[in-house]
Amino acid sequence: PQGKAKEQISKATDEYLGALMARPDSWDGHYNLGNYYLGQNKPKEALAEYEIALQKEPQAILTLVNAAMAHARLGETGRAEERLQEALKIAPDSGVVLYNLGLVKGEKQELTAAETYLKASFKADPQLAAAAFNLCILTAPDRPDEALEWCKKASTLRPQEPKYAYTLAFYQREGDDLTSAAATLEALIRRVPTY
Numbered sequence: 001p002q003g004k005a006k007e008q009i010s011k012a013t014d015e016y017l018g019a020l021m022a023r024p025d026s027w028d029g030h031y032n033l034g035n036y037y038l039g040q041n042k043p044k045e046a047l048a049e050y051e052i053a054l055q056k057e058p059q060a061i062l063t064l065v066n067a068a069m070a071h072a073r074l075g076e077t078g079r080a081e082e083r084l085q086e087a088l089k090i091a092p093d094s095g096v097v098l099y100n101l102g103l104v105k106g107e108k109q110e111l112t113a114a115e116t117y118l119k120a121s122f123k124a125d126p127q128l129a130a131a132a133f134n135l136c137i138l139t140a141p142d143r144p145d146e147a148l149e150w151c152k153k154a155s156t157l158r159p160q161e162p163k164y165a166y167t168l169a170f171y172q173r174e175g176d177d178l179t180s181a182a183a184t185l186e187a188l189i190r191r192v193p194t195y
Contacts, residue, residue, distance in 0.1 A: 027056035030049045031066070043071075047074070068104070071083060081105075115138050129153070
């Protein structure tokens with residue numbers, strides 16, 4: 001943005017940040033400020049706000065999850081996992097917590113644990129297409145039929161997400177099912193012509 005538009009964006013951002021801190025004693029203001037910083041790719045600043053929010057409301061699941069994300073962006077996967085384990089104790093059936101634990105375990109190359117958490121996240125939230133997609137990738141090397149099923153679930157749940165359909169077509173082709181691969185890609189092109 002240039003000129004007036006840039007000035008308007010800056011003013012709106014300042015107003016938004018001011019509104020978030022209108023009640024500095026409120027945990028959710030710090031949580032939302034943390035989200036703002038995380039969105040700006042400032043994980044250290046985000047983490048500082050999440051820590052304040054957690055001092056005020058230690059049972060806030062999404063604050064723990066987002067703090068874990070900030071730790072992960074800083075390369076602190078051990079600390080990210082600790083935060084997610086804290087959240088899991090509070091909400092053992094939370095799809096978002098289980099999903100993020102699966103991602104952290106995958107990052108640490110603990111693939112069996114990653115698969116277990118991702119499957120648990122999908123069971124907790126059967127609409128969690130990202131869990132199905134990650135399970136597709138995780139199972140593809142040694143269980144291609146299972147991988148295809150996970151890719152189909154992801155693509156069906158989120159047809160507007162091109163990478164899910166593209167990955168499904170890739171594994172269909174790998175399995176020599178060229179007819180299905182072509183049909184999947186043709187449907188993707190119709191839905192998202194620019195992809």
